[in-house]
Amino acid sequence: MIDHAHDLASVQEATDRLLTAVAELDNASVARPSRLPGWTVGHVLAHLARNADALTNVLDGRPMYVSGEARDADIARDAPRPLDAQLADLRESDARFRVRGAAPADWARTVELRNGVTDSAARVPFRRWGEVELHHVDLGIGYELEDVPADFTEREIDFLADRFLAHPDVPATRITDGTRAWRTGRQAPRPEVTVTGRPADLLGWLAGRRAGTALEVLGGPLPALPPL
Incomplete structure (x- = not known):
């Protein structure tokens, strides 16, 4: 049984852990390679922020991204930002997602994600939880799969x-x-x-x-x- 309220709370806890860890970095750290090929730490942070907005779109019944090209362009645009801008964007996009998740909704409805993939709305918070946990590991800043709940x-x-x-x-x-x-x-x-x-x-x-x-x-x- 999917419990979207539990998963929304878990998203907040995971995001708080991520933000606390990232706040210990500096601007030079944002530009260094992450564990994802071709992506810096800044690319991963930018992706996490844009993914929060994308899943907010999904819950609102809008396309997750305008296009795959637009998604990639947004990440490339936002990746070089200094640390304080990355942190502010992460906090704000996470807040938008959680406000939307707390609103009354039909959680049994079917929603569409990328590439024609569909799922129940109730599973969207778990998908976001996965993004935060796995990409925290991808940053390569001391959080490992053994640390994941x-x-x-x-x-x-x-x-x-x-x-x-x-x-x-x-x-x-x-x-x-x-x-x-x-x-x-x-x-x-x-x-x-x-x-x-x-x-x-x-x-x-x-x-x-x-x-x-x-x-x-x-x-x-x-x-x-x-x-x-």
Whole structure:
């Protein structure tokens, strides 16, 4: 059962952690490379701010972005800003998202995201939570997947495993941390591959943040996953 109110509160907590950490940086840090290829720390911060506005658009029934080109141009425009401008933008865009999320709404309605993807409105706060947590890690400023709240990690593994479910290019795969188990990939009577590891390592592999070298794989090589 999706609890959008819980997830909105979690977005606020995650954003507060992010803002506190980023406030310790300086202007030179904004220009250094992040963990995302081709993006500086400033690109990641700009993306987080624009994503908050984009998901506000989704909840308002508007297109998430005007276009993919406009999205990329906005991030490139905002990336070089000094730290105080980045922080102010993050605070303001987060506040707009949370005000919209607190307004009365039909949370069971279907909304449209990018590239024709649809979801329930109630899952939008969780999607924002994921953006904040994973991109906090991407900044490379000391926040790691091991630091992410355990309840988010479990739910994001479930979300990503479901995303790749029935994907023709992913073998039928059982994923387990030794206690919980998920299925992903092609549908088959039995999994072709079993992937076992710590939750943080499983999340890192599924989310494209780790190569999976810390995982144990039985039945074949570690499946190559499509980009998110």
